[in-house]
Amino acid sequence: MSDRNVLPSGQAKIDELEMVGIVKRFPGVLANDDIDFDVRAGEVHALLGENGAGKSTLMKILYGLYQADEGEILVSGERVEITNPTDAIAHGIGMIHQHFMLVETLTVAENVALGLKSTRGLLTDIEHVSERIDELARLYGLFVDPAAYIWQLSVGQQQRVEILKALYRGAALLILDEPTAVLTPQEVDDLFRIMRQMADDGHALIFISHKLHEVIEISQRVTVLRDGRKIGTKPTSETTKSDLGTWMVGREVSFRPIKSESEPGEVRLRLDNVSALSNRETPALKGVSLEVRSGEILGLAGVSGNGQRELAEVITGLCPVTGGSVFLEGEDVTDKSVAERTERMLSYIPEERMRDGMIRNFTVAENLILREHNKAPYARSGFLDLDQIAVHTGDLIQEYNVKTPSQETYVKSLSGGNIQKLVLARELSRQPRVIVAAQPTRGLDIGATEYVHQQLIRQRSSGAATLLISEDLDEILALSDRIAVIYEGEIMGTLDAHDATAEEIGLLMAGVRPDERSEAVG
């Protein structure tokens, strides 16, 4: 049985897959412009590029979710037609989507069985599927309970289910679409271990990412896309992080924003033993205490859904507390409204900018005045001063470098980066004393991310107290003066950013306290 062309799952290898001359047009956009790409058995080939560079489009074509307008796909030299995911699966191609394609209310085995022919005809064969899952899990080191419901699993375990789903369907080639975005550092290590083993066993893997250090760590070859075009393919060992960054963005990028030593002043924001409920009425914050000083950035790290949203909303006044107090510059504002907190120069960059930060069907100018629309210079005794609004919003658009056709353009037609610049312009131009920035660069490309970081550092220099909530550990490490870690609504610890390591923070993010670790060692 030790056939060199067969994978541990029993599936035949895909020696080489080629995509040749792929062109894909969307209305007004050339998403893929004559792209060649290939991947071989036994390698991890990284596909690197910014948001909108065309990586996901290319891979969706390979998986049959989109159809290419031109070009062809060859499996081991033979041309194949892939018009839907079923075709892709039949050719041994599997895809792990960035947003997991799992049905939360079904079990692991049911999710795997979905869409497959049953061995019992019309009846489901969950037991048979469960046995096979166990078998595959042993072969690949992907242990997960087939009878568990998806909602009971951690994000890392859910990802294993996605991989098992693909393997069960006989995937010899796996497309992993930004698989590390949702994982803790330890889970990333785990995933990389599994990926290495799969490559060694003869699978072909495509790793989509925009994180340079991960590409360098895991891949053998790397292809860079920019604005829908292929910039080139190279063995990863012959590149450096700064080469790849320049390729990806088209100019040199700074990886660590330059910032001066912090000079923390007085405490501007204080939370004292704050508790709150989520909108599902389950406890979301359990006695959180925090302090942020003038001139410092406190980074709050944590896997999403551990109380970050509630924490931001408790400070801004959107979510009521069930216990504890919130202080702005020493004053108890626990029972104050959102407007009263705004008066105290609290600014908020919300996590979901399209839902909580902007009104889609309002113009750029209308959105820019939302927070202070009832004050001079925008309004006088209840009437909007349209001339003044035009002048001031015009200035803001220039100062914050927002690319918009006009002030009268609807916000919904702008790009994510420009929308975030509008949020920044509105929230930061008022010289806030306290800033809550939640996931301020989520979904933004490197250029826009750099810009947001610069703006936050500028606010720090001018004395604002900033709470930076982010799932992106690199961002936390780059910007923060101190780092707090939240897990299941509790602060697991606060570290000085100078000597904090990703590993240390990762353990806290997973809910392991330092004292528990030492006990485990002892």
Next chain:
Amino acid sequence: MITELVSSTVLIGILASGIRLATPYLYAAIGETFGQRSGVLNLGVEGQMLLGAFAAFYLVFMTGNLVLGLLAALAVGALMGLAMAFVTVNLKAEQGISGIGFYLFGLGMSDLLFQRMLGTVETVSGFSKVNIPFLSDIPVIGEILFRQNLLVYGAFALVPIAWFVLNKTTLGLKIRAVGENPEAADSLGVSVAKVRYFTIILGGMLSGIAGASLSIGLLNVFQQNMTSGLGFIAVALVYFGGWRPWGVLGGALLFSMVNSLQLWIQVLGIPIPSDIAVMMPYVLTILALVVTVSRVRGPSALTKPFGREE
């Protein structure tokens, strides 16, 4: 007077007619359960029932053949379901609004056909009681459960069948997946459109039978708007039953028993104003919904049209 209510013959009468009255709710609500588990809210049930009721009645009135009547109800329900499926799946219409449109269409169309083709209220001889050998001789229970017509037995048999299909078959797995996360189902090669077409047409057929169970089973007449809100109650029962066939059965029985009780109260001349009596089942529905609905979570993709993003 209250003592009259607790006499054994009256109690048996109340329970037996409660079982009978549950029939249209069960057909319609089980059909709606399939649709909603796949993510489609059909508010047109009432309209489908009215047309089904008319079609069945008309065929039986003209031919005297009950099987033809049933087939007519199935066919009309299937057609209504097909139209609903096209509007919600292909055209991605707002489900609540298009459902109300289908209700109004069924209401108006059944009345028009009634006026043109019959003109006056007629009666037919519909399904008659079938006593099940041996079981119907069991005291009390036999009288309540096993001396009913075939459509009543069919309605109750539908509950375990629906449970089995939803939970033990590959089709049921697809239906549940499509209602929770159509993107996931799509990525595994499950056709979201096919599954929804199937459940909506099935729901339409069962609604048609629900109508027929009134016009050629329970009442043996057809009048305009004879369902008088029954289809909407059936939709509410799906929520009440937590989108599970056995829960729907519980809700249908609770509702029909209270309904039966209030009918008997009126028959026996117990001095409760009849308006109050008629209100009882509806007030109960509202209260029951308030208590139960927050408890269970419905299918995540309910009322959401599906399409691949481009």
